[in-house]
Amino acid sequence: MTFSREEFVGAMRRFPGAANIITTGTGDSRAGFTATACISLTADPPQVGVAVNRTVSSYPQLVENGYFCINTLASDQLELASRFSGPIKGAQRFLEGKWTELKTGAPVLEGAVVNLDCKVTNRLELSTHTLFVGEVVAARQAIDAKQLLYVDGDWASLLPATGRDVAGVMDGIHTVTSAVERASRLSDDPLANLEAFVKEWTKIYTTTEAVTQKYMSAKLYVSPIDLQALNAAGREFDDRLTALLAQGVEAGCLEAADPRLTAYAISGLVGWIHRWYRPDGRLSPEEIGQYLAVLVRKMVSCSDKTETSGSRTGVI
Numbered sequence: 001m002t003f004s005r006e007e008f009v010g011a012m013r014r015f016p017g018a019a020n021i022i023t024t025g026t027g028d029s030r031a032g033f034t035a036t037a038c039i040s041l042t043a044d045p046p047q048v049g050v051a052v053n054r055t056v057s058s059y060p061q062l063v064e065n066g067y068f069c070i071n072t073l074a075s076d077q078l079e080l081a082s083r084f085s086g087p088i089k090g091a092q093r094f095l096e097g098k099w100t101e102l103k104t105g106a107p108v109l110e111g112a113v114v115n116l117d118c119k120v121t122n123r124l125e126l127s128t129h130t131l132f133v134g135e136v137v138a139a140r141q142a143i144d145a146k147q148l149l150y151v152d153g154d155w156a157s158l159l160p161a162t163g164r165d166v167a168g169v170m171d172g173i174h175t176v177t178s179a180v181e182r183a184s185r186l187s188d189d190p191l192a193n194l195e196a197f198v199k200e201w202t203k204i205y206t207t208t209e210a211v212t213q214k215y216m217s218a219k220l221y222v223s224p225i226d227l228q229a230l231n232a233a234g235r236e237f238d239d240r241l242t243a244l245l246a247q248g249v250e251a252g253c254l255e256a257a258d259p260r261l262t263a264y265a266i267s268g269l270v271g272w273i274h275r276w277y278r279p280d281g282r283l284s285p286e287e288i289g290q291y292l293a294v295l296v297r298k299m300v301s302c303s304d305k306t307e308t309s310g311s312r313t314g315v316i
């Protein structure tokens, strides 16, 4: 009986891990990366372990410095988990987050659930990885913070949604539902109404944290009853947007072979823009809204009917 690599990787995906950022170095030679392979080893002396792939760019610094800090991320620090495993490298990774230090000088992240400042006491070579054993020489905790988890290839939070969180998300859904209702009565031109709505929707989604970051990215635990209510509100929004599209189809001024599917496609386009949007970023919410409105117009415009008519029935 053989046990394949795929089976192992599949089993490990089910294995929940806390998301940590391992840091070392100071100033411009700071380095760090996201890691789930962290383990508590012994209490006497206080020792922890981190398994580090030797291809990770911070590896040489970890060896050379002989110290590191394990920063266990809180659920509102999801962006940092991506930043420290993405294309931005070296000290640039530390331009986000508030960093300080404890004893060794390794970067210590403010607001993290736990910071474990460690001196390397041992290194164990394990094929592709090195297990760094560290003695904890200083530690800090943010008592109220909740851990960010990584499980099934996705981020998860232990943070239960409060009544206020659920109300905030519900408010957000109601806000976009009334915006689509309002937009459908704006003028006699359903295409112009749709564009106006896309602009407003983009503005709402890029500026309302409750509807976007908190609920969707951090995946708060929502009770089944609340989830049912949120899903029902979400469906009502889908119905309204579908109705707006159907209105345009009926009037012959926009083309959507299947208005509901088109509504979902537009939701995909606008609804996830917050993942990319940054308040200090390159484009303002108005510019993004304008851009998306043009894209949506192109999606449903009748102007290129002759090109698409041949394949129309095959598409949906």
Ligand SMILES: Cc1cc2nc3c(=O)[nH]c(=O)nc-3n(C[C@H](O)[C@H](O)[C@H](O)COP(=O)(O)O)c2cc1C
Binding pocket: 019, 032, 033, 034, 035, 036, 037, 038, 051, 052, 053, 054, 055, 056, 057, 058, 084, 085, 086, 089, 150
């Ligand atoms: C959720 C997650 C967990 C990870 N855990 C580990 C880990 O435990 N050990 C490790 O060596 N790399 C781990 N990585 C990969 C490193 O973060 C990633 O390879 C590294 O940051 C990218 O390489 P670079 O630092 O050289 O740019 C993990 C990545 C993610 C997204």
